[in-house]
Amino acid sequence: MNRKILSMQEAIAQFVRDGMSIVAGTALESLIPFSAGHEIIRQGRRDLTLIGPISDILFDLLIGAGCVRKVVAAWVGNVMMGSGYNFRRAVEEGIPHPIDVEDHSNFTIALALHAAALGVPYLPTKTALGSDLPVNHPGMKEICCPFTGEKLLAVQAIHPDIAIIQVQRCDPEGNAHIWGNTGITGDAARASRSLILVTEEIVSPDVIRSDPNRTLIPGFLVSAVVEEPWGAHPSPVQGYYNRDHGFYRDYHEETKTLEGFQKWLNRWVKGIKTRHSYLQLLGEDRIQELKVKKEALSAPANFGY
Amino acid sequence: MNRKILSMQEAIAQFVRDGMSIVAGTALESLIPFSAGHEIIRQGRRDLTLIGPISDILFDLLIGAGCVRKVVAAWVGNVMMGSGYNFRRAVEEGIPHPIDVEDHSNFTIALALHAAALGVPYLPTKTALGSDLPVNHPGMKEICCPFTGEKLLAVQAIHPDIAIIQVQRCDPEGNAHIWGNTGITGDAARASRSLILVTEEIVSPDVIRSDPNRTLIPGFLVSAVVEEPWGAHPSPVQGYYNRDHGFYRDYHEETKTLEGFQKWLNRWVKGIKTRHSYLQLLGEDRIQELKVKKEALSAPANFGY
């Protein structure tokens, strides 16, 4: 029996510990591992460092739930609606407790993880020169090109303790197919010391091997495989379900106050135990509405010889 | 009418000029644009700089034909058989004329093109430290990490004038699908100032759009699209034809002497005008033998919503 296949509860219990650094939300608005985030909250993890480009509301949610000590990100909020109120409360007022923030841009966070994936301590760039991002930033330093002498910004490598990555399908070893925008997922997977894969479905190894060019994550990087249909809701998973825009809008409205957020958290996270209950709460009608309706299959590629 | 679609003769005449630097053979042993190389020889280009990782016999052939002034590569020879005799004759004896060589490793040439693709003047690495590759190399310098102080090798960006890239299929704009090993193709395409795409077949834009994750080269990078079935022979094109091992073996045997090479060159390149004649020379039996026999289609991915 394959030992990598775990329930979400088991995977978070075994691989996510207090104080760890976690990279998540690496495909930007798509494939955000919300289900894993909810379980982290339910298991009461503390002092986490969250790493990622924009995370939509995932980071805001974890911050509000008190799991987070530090955020290393380019953007924290609600992409469609604007502010993340928990992020604001934490940074502006120390509620539920103060957090540290290391500001990045999407490119610098991509480069920091790319550096780690490549096994070098830093990478040079021209972005963010002239901005205030590098000011007092421990992971950014101005340097000169050894060939041209031009000014460059060195961005230090970031090696997260764990990556949590949502995919469309993988085999029991965690060899994973992803399609649609991949953002910084490949580098995040290679940069991290361990990896929890959350998959819409576990498929036969033959399906994965039929198209090795679609494999973004090879199984040897993967510590745990969690089969969790709808694990990314309310974010979209191409070919499985669409983005639940209303859910983000409601979150925005309902989390403006601390009390509102607590209510939201109890309803959607703390008051339920599994993704199954979450989907029941979401309701069959909504699920049917979000489900992919049209088929638009990729043209085949022949790997035969 | 799409102006990008040209015959090989037109594409080489319009886009490859004496003295240019050309990156080719970027997928390593597969998808080598031999047909383009033959046309470059027929059109008598001179003083070219060839850039690439291993190139199998493509670079050896161009060197022997007198087209080359400089080679920037990790390896020049015949992968299955060993030496490239034209490369040896040129470097050791200046026949047909002397050439310069800038030695790279596969990783340093990949990094040089990656740097150019990323738009930075160099990238740091640990490879080749302690080797003689960096000694007197204009594109390699030892540096220290600005964060850790550790020794690193800076590899300078290489911006080829043109990339010549063989693919399985593309649309008339040059949006191209490639599968199998891609080597350093993506970075080479983005690093170059222009690009000739040699494709086994031009397909409808709908085929390409049906699977945007398989697009390795977006059409706006492409200057010319040449539809040239069997353009990569004797190298393999996954799903179209297999490697012609015997052809490499014969090349090895027949090019040991300069006279032998001249004979080979007249037979396979100079004595014919088009790829069509080349295939006739190759013969129907051999083509049937090399042609892909088995179908092994990729599992579909649903891009619908």
Next chain:
Amino acid sequence: MDIERGIENGKLKPLNLPVAIFHFQVQYMNYTLPELMVAAAAREIRDGEIIFVGTRLPLLAFALAKKTHAPRAIGFFESGIIRDTPAQEVLYTMGDSPNILGAIQCGSTLDLMGMMQQGWVDAGFIGGAEIDKYGNLNTSYISGKPPPNHPNPGFIRLPGSGGACDIAALARRLLVIMPHEKRRFKDRVDYITSPGYGTGRNWRETVGLPWGGPGAVITTQGILRFDPVTKEMYLASNHPGIPVEEILANTGWDLKVASDLKETPPPTREELNFIRAYDPAGFWTRG
């Protein structure tokens, strides 16, 4: 306080602006302010250009430009998408499924950012919470730099850069869309998230930026551009019905006005038809 949201928002959460300015009556047609801004933004895209498309109104502006005067424009989306056709449905985020179906390439953020760093991107769109007279943008911290010790109630934390800093640093031309209010148009921003022209003139060269800088700022009241020498922002056109005095009063420095000041052309019937068909619920454009 919703200062960071501003105009790039929609029906479901009305803008923090006087309702009156949302509904114009001009001679021949009705249009909303966001519709005017989308049309103005679309016109900044030239045919054949590569556009780094930011979130919110730029998503519409890119689609509109493609359908009107710039059919050969190409869109880069920071999540890794390249399109040469607009998505078939209105987008709420660039990661929405319709933005992936029919793309010419779906890949990585790094590849697209790398091409922008090479100079491939002709123009990029971003929004801003604060801007100053040299076009520097702040979407990070209002009323002060990040404090060394928390908690500090003296500032507002905005979402941050996302890709904005990168687009501002690396696109050949930066296009900004934002609400025109005095508190947002400041002599000097509190924090530079996305560099404009710094302190003016050749500042970008000095700090190591290879090219670029803001080309246009499309606001709720007009379109502003930059002096080619001093790099100071000036008013190039005022929107129909907005007096110049009102714009000056809503700007936190002594804003210069173009000697050939024009009125922003209203959206055409064709533009409006497209916008309304594309965003039928009016999430982005009905205010």
Next chain:
Amino acid sequence: MDIERGIENGKLKPLNLPVAIFHFQVQYMNYTLPELMVAAAAREIRDGEIIFVGTRLPLLAFALAKKTHAPRAIGFFESGIIRDTPAQEVLYTMGDSPNILGAIQCGSTLDLMGMMQQGWVDAGFIGGAEIDKYGNLNTSYISGKPPPNHPNPGFIRLPGSGGACDIAALARRLLVIMPHEKRRFKDRVDYITSPGYGTGRNWRETVGLPWGGPGAVITTQGILRFDPVTKEMYLASNHPGIPVEEILANTGWDLKVASDLKETPPPTREELNFIRAYDPAGFWTRG
């Protein structure tokens, strides 16, 4: 002169070695020298390891190890392929179609090299034209550094590094396969294409290499390993029928011999069955 080809070659072009040594008669079975070397190389792969598989004999050694004692080994191929099963047919190059069909990932050279630079690769296989007593390898220039002015007839130009320098620099353990001849086993190589232990002891650390170094050199005459302190190469086992004296005579320095010198175990019946079924034409293994 075919010095750069050596043992990693096959039937179609016989090796530049005495024919006699290709056909052993041991007590119970016949096998060829390349078969012995493939079996010895396969045994250097431990189960579950990630192996950077070089071209030629290593292609067979990886397949053999997978089918025997290392079913969970994973192969990296520098063209961008990752496999956890051997290719279904014998490979002449790693880019052959059978190496792609059934791979778990096909991607880029950079990603695999990057993972090796991170330390993911447990062992990598390369060949060599020249090696010295600290395991430094030369596959670039024989008899002199590259000359400042050409033409210079005083040296032989070999194909170069390919991925060899990278594997030697970045794999946790380097495995070398090459012919054992005096002209190839030199006190000091003319040019270091692929760094071994440099001048011995902690040289790798000094030059900035993070780990690694040669673990075994499998030759046509024996298996050589390295002193853990001095990093000097020594003879660990001689192949059946090859006297130690012959090996010493074929080595260009005063080669040390292990106090517990063993005889290289011949290939087992199972190993031979696999090799012969996998390479039925004997391109790599019949000599």
